[in-house]
Amino acid sequence: MQPITPFFMFEGNAEEAMNFYLSIFEGASISHITRYGANEVGKEGSVQQAIFTLNGQTFMCIDSPIKHDFTFTPALSLYITCDTEEEIDRLYGALSIGGAVLMPINAYPFTQKFAWFNDQFGVSWQLNLPGKGEGF
Template sequence: MTNITPFLMFQDKNAEEAMNFYTSLFKNSEVTSIVRYGPDVPGGDEGTVMLATFTLNGREFKCIDSSIRHQFDFTPSFSIYVDVETEEEIDHLYSKLAEGGMELMALGNHGFSRKFGWVNDKYGVSWQINLP
């Protein structure tokens, strides 16, 4: 079977911090594996994430700390879309993800759902949070 997994490349050596933040926000979420660069593993700074896997509400993601500084980074043209069940949940997630980030669409009723908001978090990852 073919697996399709979202993959996040962090350029500020904060992949582990981001994973821990994300998994703290969603139920049924955890960091499942981390392989780090070490003294005998060339290509990255010792201790940074060479490859990690985590789940958010059971959905698998992979991420790395890039050892190369690229001319591109995360963009809102690709976002993580989250449907929630309660107003309390959308309010909590939106406020936590917006801390230190940037609001792209204010949390509110935009006509296509009861409540919706779009933010870039403090790591640059884009999130659309929806209460259908």
């Protein structure tokens, strides 16, 4: 059985989102990208399919040529357990710009420091800095 790969469907800004994520995570890379050509169903030059890696996790994304009545939801989030306060602060500072904060970065009864937000593309993220004996 193949690994499970998270799949993002954007409507015209897949490459912008992918490049944004690649700029934040060290060692991130694009392993494959195909674009729509002239006279194809999608806008010429937009992402037909891309595969990229962040922190060792593979993701896929596309620019949907079809307008949908839905987008991303916080019901499914990308969850990162951070190793240091510097890491959680850096990731929060970069990823939350232009987004919507669901739970501000702070100490909570269940952890040392946590944040939950949607980034500028609508993708939901949870960042956690567990205290000793906490975390996933």
